[in-house]
Amino acid sequence: MGHNTLLAVENIQKNFGGLNAINKVSFTLEEGRIKSIIGPNGAGKTTLLNLIMGVYSTEAGKIVFQDHPIERLKPHQIASLGIVRTFQTIALFENMTVLENVMVGRHVRTRSGFFSNSFLFPRAKLEEAEIARTAWEKLELVGLRERGRESASALTFAEQRLLEIARAMASDPKLVLLDEPAAGLNKTEVKIISQLVRTIRGGGVTVILVEHQMDLVMDISDEIVVLNYGTKIAEGKPKEIQNNQEVITAYLGEKIEVAEG
Amino acid sequence: MNRRDLHPYRGIFILLAITAISPLFIRSHYHINLMVFIGMYTLLTLGLTLLLGYAGQVSLGQAGFYGIGAYVSGILTVKCGINPWLALPVSILITSVLAFFIGFSTLHLKGLYLAMATLGVGIIFHILFVELKNLTGGAIGLMDIPSLSIGGIKLDTDLKFYILVWIIVLFIFFLVTNLVNSRVGRGMRAIQGHELASNCFGVDPFKYKIKVFVLSAALASLSGFLYAHYINFLSPSVFDFSFSILFLTMTIVGGRESIWGALYGATLLTLLPEFLRRYEDLNVMIWGLVLVVVLIFFNRGMAGGLDFLSKWVQERFKKKGGVRIGT
Numbered sequence: 001m002g003h004n005t006l007l008a009v010e011n012i013q014k015n016f017g018g019l020n021a022i023n024k025v026s027f028t029l030e031e032g033r034i035k036s037i038i039g040p041n042g043a044g045k046t047t048l049l050n051l052i053m054g055v056y057s058t059e060a061g062k063i064v065f066q067d068h069p070i071e072r073l074k075p076h077q078i079a080s081l082g083i084v085r086t087f088q089t090i091a092l093f094e095n096m097t098v099l100e101n102v103m104v105g106r107h108v109r110t111r112s113g114f115f116s117n118s119f120l121f122p123r124a125k126l127e128e129a130e131i132a133r134t135a136w137e138k139l140e141l142v143g144l145r146e147r148g149r150e151s152a153s154a155l156t157f158a159e160q161r162l163l164e165i166a167r168a169m170a171s172d173p174k175l176v177l178l179d180e181p182a183a184g185l186n187k188t189e190v191k192i193i194s195q196l197v198r199t200i201r202g203g204g205v206t207v208i209l210v211e212h213q214m215d216l217v218m219d220i221s222d223e224i225v226v227l228n229y230g231t232k233i234a235e236g237k238p239k240e241i242q243n244n245q246e247v248i249t250a251y252l253g254e255k256i257e258v259a260e261g
Numbered sequence: 262m263n264r265r266d267l268h269p270y271r272g273i274f275i276l277l278a279i280t281a282i283s284p285l286f287i288r289s290h291y292h293i294n295l296m297v298f299i300g301m302y303t304l305l306t307l308g309l310t311l312l313l314g315y316a317g318q319v320s321l322g323q324a325g326f327y328g329i330g331a332y333v334s335g336i337l338t339v340k341c342g343i344n345p346w347l348a349l350p351v352s353i354l355i356t357s358v359l360a361f362f363i364g365f366s367t368l369h370l371k372g373l374y375l376a377m378a379t380l381g382v383g384i385i386f387h388i389l390f391v392e393l394k395n396l397t398g399g400a401i402g403l404m405d406i407p408s409l410s411i412g413g414i415k416l417d418t419d420l421k422f423y424i425l426v427w428i429i430v431l432f433i434f435f436l437v438t439n440l441v442n443s444r445v446g447r448g449m450r451a452i453q454g455h456e457l458a459s460n461c462f463g464v465d466p467f468k469y470k471i472k473v474f475v476l477s478a479a480l481a482s483l484s485g486f487l488y489a490h491y492i493n494f495l496s497p498s499v500f501d502f503s504f505s506i507l508f509l510t511m512t513i514v515g516g517r518e519s520i521w522g523a524l525y526g527a528t529l530l531t532l533l534p535e536f537l538r539r540y541e542d543l544n545v546m547i548w549g550l551v552l553v554v555v556l557i558f559f560n561r562g563m564a565g566g567l568d569f570l571s572k573w574v575q576e577r578f579k580k581k582g583g584v585r586i587g588t
Binding site for chain 1: 446447
């Protein structure tokens with residue numbers, strides 16, 4: 001393995017009934033990189049994220065994060081190691097305010113429990129102040145500070161995507177899994193997301209990006225993994241992927257021509 | 262930020278004022294007695310509000326925990342001659358341990374399945390209250406449960422007990438207010454909002470559900486303890502499953518998304534049957550109608566309704582160029 005390997009996925013496997021959703025996929029991810037996972041619909045991209053996050057358990061293979069094997073851990077345990085995700089189908093806590101959503105993102109970095117919070121132990125109060133401060137900072141980062149007191153369900157679609165990112169960043173993650181953060185957004189909004197992903201990486205955070213918007217992927221990725229029918233068919237730098245014949249036939253063809261044309 | 266620091270206790274101060282002033286105007290034993298019941302039911306409903314409204318889990322077995330709290334303390338004081346104040350922690354502990362094991366085995370179920378499982382647990386407890394005749398006195402009941410006393414003062418009048426109950430209610434509201442405005446409270450609501458997302462952000466939903474379930478059972482137990490030493494007599498009929506339904510109704514009609522909903526629901530559903538008594542046969546119909554109307558117009562319950570009204574009033578004031586009030 002290379003130096004500063006943050007995440008190593010080795011030969012992982014996942015079946016749903018008879019369907020081979022993920023078939024012996026391996027890749028490694030170095031610290032501070034942006035790695036994109038692309039592929040046609042149903043290629044297994046979101047399943048791969050769910051396997052890394054512990055939402056599904058792998059049937060074979062290993063996932064190693066900073067020397068910890070994580071393939072048997074539950075999502076909250078994986079979150080506490082520093083991996084966090086956003087959701088393709090927006091999964092905000094709609095019963096809470098914008099600010100509170102981000103505050104939940106801080107859950108994994110804080111400890112105070114039922115008792116210390118009920119009785120207002122100083123430790124709990126300090127933690128609470130710290131949670132609020134961090135949450136406001138992250139809202140500032142994505143430009144939603146003004147909306148903090150509103151209900152999360154009152155946000156526009158694009159704002160909800162930004163809130164997903166703010167909530168993820170509130171945990172001070174080492175690795176962020178972004179599941180189609182630009183899906184359904186217009187060109188201007190995609191630019192904002194693109195800028196935001198760069199800012200996140202600039203802060204030393206490693207990113208795995210699942211995305212269909214090829215402009216965005218080719219623009220910001222350091223490396224790309226291409227999945228098709230649950231199998232990795234290519235891996236490389238954006239330029240290499242654009243010229244990979246197998247990838248073009250599987251999926252990219254026209255879009256690359258448009259992007260270059 | 263400062264405003265938020267002061268804000269949470271506003272409701273507690275208002276409640277303190279109301280409960281402190283009420284006895285000056287309300288003298289009849291009958292009315293004080295009703296207010297004692299409102300206090301006891303508020304405690305119990307508060308636990309259910311946390312469970313249902315915050316963590317999103319239903320329980321149809323709360324009357325069982327209410328009964329355990331009452332019977333454990335009743336039996337310890339009557340049969341073993343133990344001081345009630347020593348019996349209190351024992352009964353809360355026993356209820357909590359039972360709730361832990363019940364929660365551990367049922368809380369992986371969701372929605373209706375969880376409702377059915379907890380309903381079954383409540384029914385089992387009720388059968389035990391009836392059948393363990395040596396301990397509980399069976400259907401005849403457990404008699405001569407001692408009243409509480411504090412510092413030599415016997416709490417043998419409605420008014421004295423009223424003071425005790427509402428001091429406890431206020432204190433518990435203080436604790437629960439702190440709890441729901443903390444990371445723990447947000448963790449609970451996150452489970453209800455999106456369980457998978459909450460899990461991915463570090464909340465362990467199963468552990469949280471068990472803790473809230475135990476907390477709700479402990480509050481039911483505390484309420485049962487107060488009941489036992491207020492009425493001085495226990496009969497299984499007040500711990501049957503229709504009471505579990507009543508408590509759940511209090512939670513929902515009161516407004517499950519706010520801890521104050523517990524107070525509103527307990528108040529309305531304790532007073533309503535008393536008001537309706539004069540209408541004899543019609544009272545069940547009117548009772549049903551009131552519940553339906555509340556839930557149709559305020560699907561977030563009375564707390565949601567009040568929230569809506571106060572916002573509406575504020576809007577009106579703003580439009581007329583008046584001073585903006587409140588939040």
